[in-house]
Amino acid sequence: NAGVTQTPKFQVLKTGQSMTLQCAQDMNHNSMYWYRQDPGMGLRLIYYSASEGTTDKGEVPNGYNVSRLNKREFSLRLESAAPSQTSVYFCASARRTGDEQYFGPGTRLTVT
Amino acid sequence: AQSVTQPDIHITVSEGASLELRCNYSYGATPYLFWYVQSPGQGLQLLLKYFSGDTLVQGIKGFEAEFKRSQSSFNLRKPSVHWSDAAEYFCAVDLILTGGGNKLTFGTGTQLKVEL
Numbered sequence: 001n002a003g004v005t006q007t008p009k010f011q012v013l014k015t016g017q018s019m020t021l022q023c024a025q026d027m028n029h030n031s032m033y034w035y036r037q038d039p040g041m042g043l044r045l046i047y048y049s050a051s052e053g054t055t056d057k058g059e060v061p062n063g064y065n066v067s068r069l070n071k072r073e074f075s076l077r078l079e080s081a082a083p084s085q086t087s088v089y090f091c092a093s094a095r096r097t098g099d100e101q102y103f104g105p106g107t108r109l110t111v112t
Numbered sequence: 113a114q115s116v117t118q119p120d121i122h123i124t125v126s127e128g129a130s131l132e133l134r135c136n137y138s139y140g141a142t143p144y145l146f147w148y149v150q151s152p153g154q155g156l157q158l159l160l161k162y163f164s165g166d167t168l169v170q171g172i173k174g175f176e177a178e179f180k181r182s183q184s185s186f187n188l189r190k191p192s193v194h195w196s197d198a199a200e201y202f203c204a205v206d207l208i209l210t211g212g213g214n215k216l217t218f219g220t221g222t223q224l225k226v227e228l
Binding site: 004033041042043045092100101104 | 121148153155156215216218219221
């Protein structure tokens, strides 16, 4: 039981490049989330998926897109990376509304 | 809009000393409340949660937190800190979304340093 897994762990992009961050959970959870963590700002929600087939914007969705591929997988795409998107990205999942969220180990992204 | 305040950015305590990390929230109803811990280079791990009922909740690693409605606070405590407790601690408030699912609003974190 791996919990929440994220790939890659580290990534360096040049401004304007695109990439997809992958997230998968093996806990049969319904809800999945993408956060970014920046120094002094805690974690901020980018997008979430309350259940398979639905996605919604969080606090800071600009510059990102998501896909809930199936119940297990939730990917985050940067179409044209910008230096302001340099951050640590965390994926999380929860069994049902109001339950605690389980976090992956994070992806450290640097955009130059 | 809901918000979470952790007024202490950094705290240093001696090993064996007691610890209290402060958390205040602004929300129209009694929210679900959480404390998470993050070790360097790691993801977040849930320490404890409050949904309802007894206002003193016990968590993992010897931590506890007390919900005080009158003060809109949910402070984290530990009677005797161990060197391995050095980490960053996040308080979070859960909002149930109209579209389903839930959204955690995090405080900005408190970095705990433990002196040997």
